[in-house]
Amino acid sequence: AQKITQTQPGMFVQEKEAVTLDCTYDTSDPSYGLFWYKQPSSGEMIFLIYQGSYDQQNATEGRYSLNFQKARKSANLVISASQLGDSAMYFCAMREGGTGNQFYFGTGTSLTVIP
Amino acid sequence: KAGVTQTPRYLIKTRGQQVTLSCSPISGHRSVSWYQQTPGQGLQFLFEYFSETQRNKGNFPGRFSGRQFSNSRSEMNVSTLELGDSALYLCASSLGVRSQGPNTEAFFGQGTRLTVV
Numbered sequence: 725a726q727k728i729t730q731t732q733p734g735m736f737v738q739e740k741e742a743v744t745l746d747c748t749y750d751t752s753d754p755s756y757g758l759f760w761y762k763q764p765s766s767g768e769m770i771f772l773i774y775q776g777s778y779d780q781q782n783a784t785e786g787r788y789s790l791n792f793q794k795a796r797k798s799a800n801l802v803i804s805a806s807q808l809g810d811s812a813m814y815f816c817a818m819r820e821g822g823t824g825n826q827f828y829f830g831t832g833t834s835l836t837v838i839p
Numbered sequence: 840k841a842g843v844t845q846t847p848r849y850l851i852k853t854r855g856q857q858v859t860l861s862c863s864p865i866s867g868h869r870s871v872s873w874y875q876q877t878p879g880q881g882l883q884f885l886f887e888y889f890s891e892t893q894r895n896k897g898n899f900p901g902r903f904s905g906r907q908f909s910n911s912r913s914e915m916n917v918s919t920l921e922l923g924d925s926a927l928y929l930c931a932s933s934l935g936v937r938s939q940g941p942n943t944e945a946f947f948g949q950g951t952r953l954t955v956v
Contacts, residue, residue, distance in 0.1 A: 755939060756939065757939040757943050759944060759945075761947070766949060767927055767929075767949055767950045767952070768947060768948065768949040768950065769929060769931070769947035770947075771944045771945070771946060771947075774943060774944050776939030776940065776943070777939060778939065779939075815882065819939075819943070821937075821939070826872065826884050826887060826895050826897075827872070827874070827882075827884065827931070827945065828884075829874075829881060829882035830881075831881050832881070
């Protein structure tokens with residue numbers, strides 16, 4: 725079974741609007757971390773936001789927030805007030821407590837911000 | 840603070856050759872992991888090093904190997920290159936090896952784009 729599932733291959737959003745990128749995960753490890761990364765066409769993976777499995781509150785980092793629903797095993801990324809520079813690939817990733825530093829990545833969502 | 844540095848950025852090699860890629864992690868980071876990214880397979884884990892020890896290895900053939908030096912810099916080597924090895928190779932560094940808590944995120948370099956012809 726896939727550890728991380730991203731079901732939206734491509735998304736479009738109007739500039740200044742909010743957008744939600746979906747991510748579901750699968751793990752039996754009670755301790756895990758969930759991450760979102762942005763990959764522009766240059767190739768570098770840019771860390772956006774992190775949520776730990778024991779965290780009680782949803783993580784927020786500036787315009788990024790993570791909608792963490794543990795029972796549904798979902799960790800959706802919400803980008804508010806989209807900007808043209810947000811156009812990129814977005815990857816959801818998970819690190820489990822039992823496997824140390826290995827990240828499991830989803831297939832990514834290509835986000836295009838329309839002026 | 841300097842980020843993760845990967846060299847070279849681009850490489851073109853011929854089938855059968857070998858290649859060595861280098862990664863210098865963020866200063867103070869002792870964990871380095873490597874990933875292969877291809878359009879068909881996405882991001883796949885290669886291996887992870889912490890304090891010069893390989894802690895974890897992905898499902899790749901023995902042609903793929905790596906090491907980490909005492910200054911945390913890491914190299915990965917691919918021998919007997921195949922066309923299917925063409926990919927973006929990404930290196931990630933992190934402070935520790937925990938799955939959650941502060942400073943648990945990994946920071947990636949810009950990658951080395953390897954083309955095998």
